[in-house]
Amino acid sequence: MGKHESTTFHVVLPSYHQREGAWNMLAPWTPINPGAQRGVGPAQDIASDLGATRERFETLFDTWRRFEDCYQAVDAEIVHSAMNDLVGPAIALTDVGAVVQTAHETYAEQVDNGALESDKVVNDTWASGFEDRYQAFLNDKSALSTKEFEEKYGKDENTVANDLHLERIPYADRAFGVTNTVGEAREVYLAAIQGIDLAEMSALEFSHRPEALTQYGSEEELLQALKDSHMFGHLDAQDLERIAEQAWELYGGLPSDFTDPNGVDWVVGPDGEMVRSGSPMDPNVNALILALLADDEELQNTELPFPEGVQTIAEFAVGQGLGKIGDLTDLTIGKSVIAGWAAAIVSLVGTGFDIRRYESELSSSAPMLSEEDYQSLVSKYSGQNLIVDGVNIGLSAGTVVLTTVFGPGGTVVGFLITEVGTGVTEFVVTEVGKETWTIDEMEDAYNEETGEFVVD
């Protein structure tokens, strides 16, 4: 070993040489890919285990609710609502699964997308040749006189050493980049997992936007809502009357997920927040209306205006996962069909921050929204979009990495925001534009005399 090599090479970039034997500690070692794809299956399995577990709990809660039909003692209300406090904890199961799955998939995309492998191929191909040249240089530096060295290399030792040093910089940077990418991706992953707060995720949130609380008090109101709907308003009035009549018969029997202490029924809405059963945001109401429309021979071929183009009602219904329109002829089977379809529709909603997609999927999931409420919701999310765009502007400047964490049904659970400069990652549960009550606030806002909620 020559007298110069220790200061020139091994001290400058020590972190490249931690792995003993890596290129004889002469060339920067590029880490092999961590193989994140192997974890994608297990992460999805965990999400699926938890989703299935939530369904088991919810089936049990539905069974418990059958006491309403056979237990009417003094304490009937206490019995009927005895499982209420577990509805939120059951929903949290899918939230946790979604965070694990999304966090791992995001990590896998960052480290297992082929870029790191190709970096390693480039670096390793270069490194083997560099190692040989570097070793030869060290040997010559020891063995040859200064003159012999300069004759052989055409320059002096320091110049050759410097050239070798300069040559390795971009490769060293690339190797360091691979390590950094893996480290940063794991930081984001870590923040997501550390962000799992079961107490927070178990707390039910009750939307108090008007469209999540409104109920139709009569067939006429339901008809008016159809006429006001941003999606169906243009349909023939007589056709809508027929639909309203059929819908009204089934309206009172819509399934719900939760009965509050005041006896008000709620369902999990398209944004993952509880909405009042029967409201324009109730997935079951929207599924019911769409099922009736798709089953109506006069209307099923009518075209509907979607933000991304026109579809017939029948096409739309099929697109929503309603493969067999004929199955809906007997709507008295009600709950299973409607609930199943509602689940398919809800799964399409909550699109992160592609506002066009959001508009489209909001239309699909809640076509009964009035034009005004629809625009109001779109602008709510547009506002969110601007904020995220603000972060994305930062991203383009290389200062912030933003990852959206999707929850069940594509709802946005939160964001991971990584400051590249500091490497600090935060898991931010989505709060922007939220208009919800806690269960206590919801109960306080209820007016028993009117059966309505008072929104400040």
Added chain:
Amino acid sequence: MTDYWIDVDACQTIVNDLYGQLADLRSDVDRVPEHLEDLRSSLNGPAENNEVERVSGQLDGALTDRIGTKLLDHVDDMIAKVEHRINSMQEVINYYLSGDAEMAHRSQNKQDEMPQIFTETEYTPGHPATGYVDSPADPAFEGGYDETEPLTEGTAVPNPYEFASDHHWGSAPDGK
């Protein structure tokens, strides 16, 4: 005449269904530990420097803590509550069926709070007894009422379910 009524057969059917569903609650979540092991092992890739090593250790710890411990505790807690509530409901049914409730209400002159007890109904075992009764005035109840003889002395409990949940009469298995 009391405004309250209970169809104890239908309630018992529900409790039986609930016990069946309780037994299956763990079927899926029991696979989480195995899948978590697989997930963690996929993350044991090369660390390459101290910083990444530190983060990887924290990540493994966080997964173990949040999923392997807290989430499973969360599910255990939910299952324990569900089981406790089903047991309590079984006790309530037993309370009414045994005649203890009737006797207790009578001795305290609280007959107006004693529900009518129906034990012979039209429902088919294994099927929910929904839809065929609306109220005690429903004609479906005529002739279905079986006045159970009081068996033991007792105290009328204003909220039998809560009482069972808090104290237990000791008649249900594995009550907590």
